[in-house]
Structure formats: structure tokens, C-alpha cells
Amino acid sequence: MTWPAIRTILDGAVVTAALAAVSILLSLPLGLLVALLRWRRVPVVSGLLATFVSVVRATPFVTLVLFVYFILPSAGLELNPVPAAILALTLNTAAFSSEIWRSALQTFPLDQREAAMAFGMSEAGTFTRIVFPQIWRANLGPLVSEVTILLKCTPAVAVIGVVEITRAASRVGAETYEPLPPFLVATLIYTALIAAIVRGQRVVERRIARRFGSVSP
């Protein structure tokens, strides 16, 4: 493979990384919000959210991408692959991460919340001061796993024309009539990216365990 071809794929890698970063920043808080609304049993809303979560969990990501992409115009929006990709990634990861947040909230020790209330903390205060600082640490592992799962999802957005790693590789393949080498390079880049995050996750988890002891609420 030529250097410009590799450059094309590396440019795609920048797009992949940007897509993943934006989507993760949007989806983790959104997932927490979904979990909180379901946990508080807000009428109607929590039922709708439960349906949303089971639909997304059953639907293949590439199907969701196509769905979102082709639906946008009917909602009066412009047909634009990048926002569609970010929206699909965000919906997907929000649904999956909400399950992590929800189980963290459900298993949070009741006595700690009661103690906070006994000291006159408001419910919001209890959540921001007592609950949240503990659950994000305890669930860092599963949450970071969501990042790697999200990265593994990103190739599907190639189908709507976002030129990320996979789309770049298939372009190179189409130009050179040799599809295998660019896809091997692309696979290598993904594997390196994901392996790096997995490694990083272990380091951070160890560090948190050292600073806060074993965290398990």
C-alpha cells in the first residue's frame, strides 16, 4: 500500500476517534438520566424509556443507523450522515449504559441514603454528594467497556457514508482494486485503539482501587 492510501485511512481514524469521543460524552450522561428517570418510576416516562431500552438492545446497530439516517428528513431535518451517526451512537450507548447506571442505583446501600437524609441533605444533594461519587467509581470498569463496545460499533456508520476508518479503507480498496490490504490496516488500527483503551482501563481501575480502597456500592 502507498503512503497516501495509509494517510487516507489515518484521516479516517481521526474521524472515528472524534465520533466516539463526542458520542461517549453525550451518551453516558444521557444514560444516567434515563436510569434516574426509570429508577424514580416517573409515570409514563419510565415505561417509555423501558421500551426504548429494550428496542435498542434488540436492534442491530447498523439497522439503527440506517433507521435514524433515513428518518431525519421526515422529521424536517437535512439528510446529513455525521449528525445521524452521532445520534445513532448516542442512542445506542445511552440505552446500554443506562442499564449499568440503573443496576448501580438499585444496589446502592439504602442505609447510606437514609444517613444522608437523617443529616438533612436534600434528595438532589444526596445524589450529587453521596451517591454519584461512589457509583461512577464502582462502575468505571463496565462504563469504560462501553467505550470499547462503542468503538467496535463505529464501523457500521460507514454504511451511511461517514468517511471514518472503515469507509476510508473501502475507498482505498475500490481505487486500488485490492480490498484486503486496506481492511487489514484498518483492522490493525481498531485493534490497537481498543487494546489501548482496555489497557488504560486496567491502569485506572488499579489506581482508583489504591486511592479509595475496593469500591463496591
Place this chain on the structure above:
Amino acid sequence: MAENAPAISVRGVCKDFGGFEVLRDIDLDIATGTTTCILGPSGSGKSTLLRCLNWLEEPSVGSIRIDGKPIGRTGEGKAAKPMDRRELAAARTRIAMVFQHFALWPHLTVLGNVTEAPVHVLGRPRREAEEEGRAILARVGLAEKADMYPHTLSGGQKQRVAISRALAMTPRVILFDEPTSALDPEMVGEVLGVIRELAREGLTMVIVTHEMSFARDVADTIVFMEGGCIREVATPHDFFTAPRSDRAKGFLFRS
């Protein structure tokens, strides 16, 4: 040779775990048809010795024979070589074991636990094994539990199932590894009652236990261990009334 051979003979068995000697040069013969209780403080090596008898622990040196036939290694001294898995499995069918924490197979019914090894290891016809299994369960007072799963039973009932599972193998020897120490006090009696009954019938049994009065009552031989060595082999009467070693005296005094 096998005619008059002891049910179990242990020669020169040593066992160390990473440089720590748990058993030192153990020699022991267990006569057929007798009940032997191994007593001793915790950490004395008595459970390790028991687990060496069916090779769940592999002695570092030494040999063990069941009914004159070697287990674990074939050949003597320098020429000894480890048995392969099949030979070892075959040798183990002659010695059954009852574990401290029952170790029943949770996915099988009570009867399934009892017939598993007879059917699949010894190759007995299922029908026959089930009939026999039900008869054994009736003997230990659990006839009506045959089709239940282990988790529905009390600790005492589980241990009686475990004993039935051992009996179903028609073994030469049954090993008991602290069979009552995981039980609630009110259930100890029912299990000891079953073992006592088996002793009366003349089964060969080796029992590691902390139940002193039971040992005194049921044993033909007491083996007292301390610090990885056998300090005393005696009749219950001699051991409990006139222990020879100071260590045994101290042990009896404390317990």
C-alpha cells in the same frame, strides 16, 4: 498377598506444601473391617493424610496400597512412576469419600447423586443401580427424598445423602473428612448415628473427626496426630484413659 493385606497400608508418606512439611514419614496399617478415627489438633495433618489415601493430595514421597494394590504410583522406590488418569480413576473406585461440606452435585437429584458413579464409572445397569440406590437411601432414612434436589435438604440430610453416595460404590474403604463439623449441632446426631450403624456392620472406615465421645464409642483404633506425625496408635480405651505421649495428654486435657 492380597488375602491378608491390610485394607490400607501407608509407607513412608511425606507431604510438603512449598517447603512446609505437613506430613512426616507416615506409616500406618488399617485392618479390614475396622473403624479408625484420626484425632489431633487442627493443622496436625490429619485431613491431608486422609486426602492422600485416595490421592486427592499427592504425597511428596511414600506409597499407599489399598487391599495390597498401589494407588497413585506404580512400582517401588526409584522405579515408581505416576499412574495415568485412567488407572488412578479405577483405583479410586475402591475407596469412597464423604466430604466435610458434602460436595453433592447440585444439578442431580438425590438419587442421581447416588447412582452417578455406579452407572457411569462402574458401568452398572441403571435400573439395578437405582433400585440399590433407593434401598441405601431407605437405610439412612431418606427414602422419600430420592427425587428431590440437594438444595432442598438440611445439612444433616445432605451428609446422609453423601454417605449413601459412598455406600453405593460398594467400596473397600470409606473415608470421612470431618463429616459433622459443617453441621448445626442438632443435626450431628443423625449423621453419627448412621456412621455408628455402618461400624456395627463391619465396614472399613477411616474417620477424621473432632467428636471425642463418638470416637471413643465407635472406633476400633484411634490414631493421634500432631505436627504432621502419628504420635500414638491405640485402642480407644487405652488412648482415652492412659495416653502415652504428653502431647496426647495435653490434647485430651484441652478438649
Place this chain on the structure above:
Amino acid sequence: MNGLLVVWESRDVFLLGAANTVSLVLGCLLFSIPLGILGAVVLMEASAPLRRLLAELIDLLRCVPFLLLAYVVYYGLPELGLRLDSWWAGLLSLTIYTTAYLAEIFRSAFFAVAKDNIEAAHAFGLSRSLLYRRIILPQVAITAAPMIGNQVITTIRDSALLMIITVQELTFAANFVSANHFTPFAPFAAAVGLYLLMSFVVEEGVRRMERVRKVRYG
């Protein structure tokens, strides 16, 4: 309601697509469950170098996005002189990928079987193969059912990516109908409905195993 009509009129396309998805997933499980069990047995029993090699390979595969594996298999096989049509290439890549995850699931489930349980099997003279067939696997089938169910749903989700290498599965069908009739909502909603149905079936299977577990393990 024009969209619903389109879906109804294209029902053959959808049924064919769903049939392809189901047959790919079932075919994949047919191979990857035994292979996953075999992999887990190797991870438990084999010599240290072989164990490490397999563990590394599984870790590596778990870092690869499925679509890329499918591409590499699809374009790589002809280079090796093997011409498979897209359905078989899809089945092969789905099987390789799912096997890696199942091997890990089975390994941790094997590991979770109580030690004394296995020791009792040794003490009663069960051979290694009896130990796995009669003691370990039946317990794993019950206790690991939720994890295996999750993996099956993941495999169904992954199979949709095979549309990109032109396998005519369910998402391919939805996309095809939507493009031909310029009506996106109904075809994709129909596909999502069918995927939901499939995952309900899997979840029902897991629930049944869960009931078995309750009866046996309390």
C-alpha cells in the same frame, strides 16, 4: 398507512431476510457452541504455552470490530484460493467471532463450578471426559444461560452487519424495500419488530433455564 402496505406487499423479501438472519445465527451457534466449549477446555486443561497462545488470540479477536473481521474473511478467503459466496463467508466470520466470546463465557462458567464438586468427582473415579460431560457442562448450561443468551442476542445484532458484504439478511431486506419505495419508516420498523421478536424468543429460553435453576439450586 402507505408504508404498512409497502411492507405487506414486500412480505416475501422480509421473510427471506428473516430466514437468512435466523439460519445464519443458528448455523453459527451450531458450530460456535461446541468450539467455544472446546476452547474453554483448552484454556483450562492444556499446557501453559498453548493456553497462553489461545488466551492471547481470544483477547485479540475481542478487540476487532465484527464488520472488519467479516471484510477480512470475505476478501481474504479468495486470496487463499477459497471462493465462498457471501452467505458462507458471513457464517464463517460470525462463527469465528462468536466462538471467541463463548469460549470466554464458558471458561469463566467452568471456573465458577464449585471446587469440592469437582473434587468429589475425582474421588469417585470419574474420568476427565465424564467430569466435563456429567458434572461440569450440565451445571454450566444452567448457570451460564443468561450470559449465553446475551451472546446470542449480540450475535443476532452482529449478523445485520453482513448486509454490507451483500448477505440478504433482515436489515438488507429493510434497506432494499425502503430504497425501492422511498418510504423509510415502515420497513425499518418492521425489521426492528422482527429483531425484537427474535430477542424475546432468546429471553424466553433464558427464563426457562432460570426456572430450571430455581428448582435445582433454590
